[in-house]
Amino acid sequence: MQTNIGGIELTLTPQGASPVWRFSLESARLPVFARAIRDEGGQLLALWGSDDRHLGRGYGLHALFLSSQGLIWAHCPLPADAPAYPTLDTIFPQAGRMQRATFDLLGIHAEGAVDDRKWLRHAAWREDDYPLRKDASPLPPHPSPLSQSDTYPFIRVAGEGVHEIPVGPIHAGVIEPGHFRFSVIGDKVLKLEERLGYTHKGIEKRFEGMDLPTGARLAGRVSGDSHTAYAWAYCMAVEAALGVEVPQRALWLRALFLEMERVANHLGDLGYLGNDVALSFGFAQFWRLKEEWLRLAQRLFGHRYLYDRIVPGGVTTDLADAPALLALAQRLRAEAGELKTVYDEHAGVQDRFAHTGRVEPAMAARLGLIGLAGRASSQAWDLRVQFPCAPYDRLEVNMATDRRGDVLARVEVRFAEVFEALRLITEIVRRMPAGPLRADVPQAEELREGLGYVEGWRGPVLVAVRIGADGRLDRVHPHDPSRQNWPALEVGILGNIVPDFPLINKSFNLSYSGQDL
Amino acid sequence: MATHLILGKILKTGIVSEPPPEADESLRVRTQALQAEILKVFGRAIVIRHVDAGSCNGCELEIHALNGPHYNIEGLGIKFAASPRHADVLLVTGPVSRHLETALKRTYEATPEPKWVVAMGDCACTGGIFGESYASCGRVANVIPVDVEIPGCPPDPVTLLQGILAAVSR
Numbered sequence: 001m002q003t004n005i006g007g008i009e010l011t012l013t014p015q016g017a018s019p020v021w022r023f024s025l026e027s028a029r030l031p032v033f034a035r036a037i038r039d040e041g042g043q044l045l046a047l048w049g050s051d052d053r054h055l056g057r058g059y060g061l062h063a064l065f066l067s068s069q070g071l072i073w074a075h076c077p078l079p080a081d082a083p084a085y086p087t088l089d090t091i092f093p094q095a096g097r098m099q100r101a102t103f104d105l106l107g108i109h110a111e112g113a114v115d116d117r118k119w120l121r122h123a124a125w126r127e128d129d130y131p132l133r134k135d136a137s138p139l140p141p142h143p144s145p146l147s148q149s150d151t152y153p154f155i156r157v158a159g160e161g162v163h164e165i166p167v168g169p170i171h172a173g174v175i176e177p178g179h180f181r182f183s184v185i186g187d188k189v190l191k192l193e194e195r196l197g198y199t200h201k202g203i204e205k206r207f208e209g210m211d212l213p214t215g216a217r218l219a220g221r222v223s224g225d226s227h228t229a230y231a232w233a234y235c236m237a238v239e240a241a242l243g244v245e246v247p248q249r250a251l252w253l254r255a256l257f258l259e260m261e262r263v264a265n266h267l268g269d270l271g272y273l274g275n276d277v278a279l280s281f282g283f284a285q286f287w288r289l290k291e292e293w294l295r296l297a298q299r300l301f302g303h304r305y306l307y308d309r310i311v312p313g314g315v316t317t318d319l320a321d322a323p324a325l326l327a328l329a330q331r332l333r334a335e336a337g338e339l340k341t342v343y344d345e346h347a348g349v350q351d352r353f354a355h356t357g358r359v360e361p362a363m364a365a366r367l368g369l370i371g372l373a374g375r376a377s378s379q380a381w382d383l384r385v386q387f388p389c390a391p392y393d394r395l396e397v398n399m400a401t402d403r404r405g406d407v408l409a410r411v412e413v414r415f416a417e418v419f420e421a422l423r424l425i426t427e428i429v430r431r432m433p434a435g436p437l438r439a440d441v442p443q444a445e446e447l448r449e450g451l452g453y454v455e456g457w458r459g460p461v462l463v464a465v466r467i468g469a470d471g472r473l474d475r476v477h478p479h480d481p482s483r484q485n486w487p488a489l490e491v492g493i494l495g496n497i498v499p500d501f502p503l504i505n506k507s508f509n510l511s512y513s514g515q516d517l
Numbered sequence: 518m519a520t521h522l523i524l525g526k527i528l529k530t531g532i533v534s535e536p537p538p539e540a541d542e543s544l545r546v547r548t549q550a551l552q553a554e555i556l557k558v559f560g561r562a563i564v565i566r567h568v569d570a571g572s573c574n575g576c577e578l579e580i581h582a583l584n585g586p587h588y589n590i591e592g593l594g595i596k597f598a599a600s601p602r603h604a605d606v607l608l609v610t611g612p613v614s615r616h617l618e619t620a621l622k623r624t625y626e627a628t629p630e631p632k633w634v635v636a637m638g639d640c641a642c643t644g645g646i647f648g649e650s651y652a653s654c655g656r657v658a659n660v661i662p663v664d665v666e667i668p669g670c671p672p673d674p675v676t677l678l679q680g681i682l683a684a685v686s687r
Contacts, residue, residue: 122615122616123615123616123619124614124615124616124651124652125651125652129651131651131652136651137651150616169617169620170568170569170601170620170624172599172600173599174567174577174580174581174584174597175569175577176569176572176574176577177569177570177571177617177620197616198571198614198616198617198620199569199571199572199611199614199616199617200571200614200616200652201571201611201612201614201647201650201652201653202647202650202651202652202653203647205650205651205652206646206647206648206650214646217646218646218647221573221575221645221646221647221670222573223573223574224572224573224574224575224576224577224578224671225574225575225578227575268578268581281523281526281527284585284586285526285530287581287582287584287585287586288530288533288585288586288587290582290585291582291585291586291587294582298673304579304673305575305578305671307575307670338522338526339526341519341522342519342522342523342526345519345522346519347519349519511574512574513571513572513573513574516614
């Protein structure tokens with residue numbers, strides 16, 4: 001397809017029937033293109049690099065944009081010597097940490113970047129090692145990572161009465177590890193700086209050389225609470241790359257799993273959000289409902305979190321007891337409705353939720369806030385609505401949005417999405433076509449690439465896959481919406497008091513593992 | 518007012534807590550000297566500090582579930598603490614990422630003796646799908662001594678409880 005964005009004539013290559021468009025351009029023109037996307041109201045969704053030297057090329061920079069046309073996957077070839085490209089972080093601030101991660105892993109430099117501190121690298125590898133390069137050793141390059149120190153230049157806030165509160169990486173609750181550096185006056189937060197990367201466990205390197213089914217298992221463990229979203233996005237990418245036609249029933253079952261995952265996570269969060277404002281009743285009730293939901297998943301599909309039910313080509317498990325699922329969905333709808341009335345009418349809860357942790361719509365647009373948190377700040381993007389893959393093209397998903405951008409808005413969006421997901425589950429169970437569960441996946445005989453995109457409970461989960469001529473994975477980049485949403489949390493906390501941070505943090509509930517990889 | 522709604526819902530819900538499982542001794546990989554002596558003093562009132570050493574967050578889902586109303590662990594005398602200084606048991610999840618190796622060792626050192634370490638999930642037991650690499654030290658036992666290993670991806674709350682009870686049984 002020929003098109004014109006911001007005066008740049010493009011030849012976009014479609015990915016099958018998906019709204020995914022690919023094109024290559026020289027890196028010098030990337031900022032002009034990015035600005036044009038921004039001017040039409042689009043966003044940068046993901047940015048990553050690849051070492052393409054074993055293919056007789058240099059390096060590659062990949063940027064994925066969300067636009068009115070669909071998902072545009074831009075690829076810039078870079079030289080093998082001193083690979084660099086002009087920074088995008090002045091146009092899309094969310095590019096910053098993605099660019100820093102790309103440098104740490106591949107040594108691809110963003111020229112003119114506002115912030116070029118290290119991001120994913122702590123002490124596990126040296127500054128001049130780039131573990132995602134093909135010629136880097138997959139084994140530890142040093143006897144002990146502790147032989148070197150990990151210093152990080154935090155941004156300091158100075159002034160009379162200002163002091164710092166360092167928190168983590170090991171946190172006080174049962175949550176993932178990360179470091180938060182608060183600069184405060186009294187209880188009021190002047191600045192929060194996040195230092196993440198603690199759970200970096202080399203996922204992208206681990207994919208290299210894996211067979212396709214094992215890759216699905218690993219993709220599902222990028223962020224364990226979004227297993228279905230990742231496994232589906234990965235399989236979608238593999239299937240697009242290899243031209244696999246997935247049976248209809250398998251696609252409907254994948255959507256069923258995804259909506260079940262959304263319900264489970266939202267129920268848990270709604271319980272914890274009650275708990276964080278001292279309504280332990282909310283925790284007990286929502287976690288009772290969640291536990292019933294997980295047990296039904298175990299009974300129907302053999303796993304409480306539906307792990308490893310999605311495989312390249314289809315799914316492994318069929319729905320056997322539809323009435324049981326419909327009955328529990330109906331009861332959850334009623335009980336969650338009762339609990340919503342309690343939250344709505346509880347003055348103490350509303351007082352803590354409202355006006356807390358605000359990210360205003362204009363700021364959300366500027367920062368590229370996406371997914372659930374984005375929708376709670378008027379960023380009306382939901383891949384299931386704008387760019388629905390099967391079976392969402394037949395389900396007419398209703399998008400939940402709110403313009404207040406505070407904890408209350410993120411609670412309201414969760415409630416609305418629980419109700420909508422339960423409606424979708426009912427629709428899916430009633431309308432799911434009969435047929436086989438799996439198609440054969442052919443062996444690749446040449447280099448193939450594909451992109452998968454799934455609106456997980458947290459936001460858009462994207463997986464880009466390159467399969468080598470030997471049929472094994474050559475490069476996989478999984479992208480979690482947390483990568484662009486973490487910086488927005490730093491903005492949402494400003495002016496709030498430190499004791500509200502756990503509540504605000506939980507209302508975003510971002511992934512550490514998904515951002516750290 | 519929400520009060521009558523809350524009270525009504527509590528009454529209608531009733532008590533959902535279930536009887537606890539027995540300890541699963543087969544999960545124990547190490548028996549400490551004085552185990553029986555210590556337990557004479559402790560009984561089964563134990564305090565757990567959870568440490569995510571690089572997990573995908575799957576195991577954490579089940580730790581949260583274990584704290585839900587169906588399992589009533591505080592009724593068994595088990596609770597989770599915010600600090601390793603207060604803990605008898607470290608419950609460690611994930612392969613140990615190299616970036617958390619120091620933090621895990623320090624947490625272990627900060628936990629007073631006597632102490633037990635429970636490695637939860639396939640990654641904590643074997644390194645799992647992440648294995649050992651430039652960024653991962655693999656299993657927990659590669660970094661600190663482990664008493665009980667609970668396999669599973671993730672282990673469900675009942676299995677988890679059986680493992681925790683095994684750590685502190687005679």
